[in-house]
Amino acid sequence: MARMFLEENLKGRRIVSLDVLDTKMLASGSEINMREAFVGRTADGVRRHGKHLLIKIGDDHLYMHLGMSGSLHILERDERSPHQRFRLGLDGETLVLEDPRRFGRLGIYHRMEDLLNERGLGPDALTVSDRVFVSLMANRSGSIKPLLLDQRVVAGVGNLYADEVLFQERLHPATKVNALSREEMAGLGRSIRMVLKTSIGVRTDLSRLPEGYLLRDRRVGAPCPRCGGALSSLQIGGRRAVFCQVCQSRRMGR
DNA sequence: GAGTATGTTATATG
DNA sequence: GCATATAACATACT
Numbered sequence: 001m002a003r004m005f006l007e008e009n010l011k012g013r014r015i016v017s018l019d020v021l022d023t024k025m026l027a028s029g030s031e032i033n034m035r036e037a038f039v040g041r042t043a044d045g046v047r048r049h050g051k052h053l054l055i056k057i058g059d060d061h062l063y064m065h066l067g068m069s070g071s072l073h074i075l076e077r078d079e080r081s082p083h084q085r086f087r088l089g090l091d092g093e094t095l096v097l098e099d100p101r102r103f104g105r106l107g108i109y110h111r112m113e114d115l116l117n118e119r120g121l122g123p124d125a126l127t128v129s130d131r132v133f134v135s136l137m138a139n140r141s142g143s144i145k146p147l148l149l150d151q152r153v154v155a156g157v158g159n160l161y162a163d164e165v166l167f168q169e170r171l172h173p174a175t176k177v178n179a180l181s182r183e184e185m186a187g188l189g190r191s192i193r194m195v196l197k198t199s200i201g202v203r204t205d206l207s208r209l210p211e212g213y214l215l216r217d218r219r220v221g222a223p224c225p226r227c228g229g230a231l232s233s234l235q236i237g238g239r240r241a242v243f244c245q246v247c248q249s250r251r252m253g254r
Numbered sequence: 255g256a257g258t259a260t261g262t263t264a265t266a267t268g
Numbered sequence: 269g270c271a272t273a274t275a276a277c278a279t280a281c282t
Contacts, residue, residue, distance in 0.1 A: 024277095024278095051261080065261085065262090066260090066261090067260085067261055067262080068259070068260050068261050068262095069259090069260075069261095069278095069279080069280085070260095083279090100278080100279055100280065101259090101261095101277090101278050101279050101280075102277080102278055102279075103260095103261055103262075103277075103278075103279095104261090105262090119262090140270095140271095141270080141271070142270085142271055142272080143271090143272095146271085146272080149261090151261090151262080158260060158261070159259090159260065159261080160260060161260090204260095237272080237273085238272090238273065238274070238275090239261095240258085240259085
């Protein structure tokens with residue numbers, strides 16, 4: 001989604017100014033570094049790995065991560081708003097990163113590999129092959145949901161999408177990974193790709209997801225899209241999991 | 255005021 | 269090293 005937005009609004013355009021409004025969001029480099037590397041040059045393309053965005057400009061990449069509350073906007077006029085953290089001046093317009101909670105990150109990386117190595121990121125969730133995904137899941141213990149959220153295993157699955165994937169696969173969030181067959185692991189991999197693609201297809205407007213998707217109404221007590229029973233929740237891996245106790249009971253405790 | 259939230263990282267414990 | 273739990277970060281909303 002964010003990658004598409006950047007492709008449409010930034011690719012091919014010349015950067016005329018760059019302002020870091022919140023230095024706390026700098027993950028690498030400085031405002032000075034970034035100005036030297038990017039101002040006066042043209043954005044060539046936008047790459048993504050999991051939730052990490054890299055915009056190729058000249059010989060370097062502008063790095064962005066939207067955190068929990070980040071969003072990108074194109075402004076026709078140069079207006080300020082309270083939560084602007086970063087501005088890229090283009091010819092006539094301004095690209096702005098807004099982020100109320102300031103969990104997003106900005107920076108400069110020479111190569112994408114530098115980012116992957118520094119963070120120890122696993123393969124991208126949207127493009128990982130079944131074979132690689134299964135090999136990552138095998139030889140692991142522990143519960144499935146925290147594993148899906150571990151960006152070092154596979155990069156790009158967030159809390160909401162992990163819930164959706166487990167719902168689609170009818171797996172309880174606490175299912176032990178080593179209780180899954182290789183077919184089930186491969187199914188999970190396919191489900192991750194399908195769920196993410198479907199969400200991108202509705203431009204991450206969760207209310208527009210197809211029927212049968214948990215994320216259309218992910219609340220405790222809301223009706224399960226499959227059986228109509230009330231959804232439950234539990235705390236696992238430090239995060240909330242919303243799920244259906246009736247439908248998501250496969251493989252528990254084996 | 256309390257509780258919760260779309261993410262990541264550090265730290266502690268077994 | 270691994271699995272797990274917890275806190276921290278900063279802010280908005282219910």
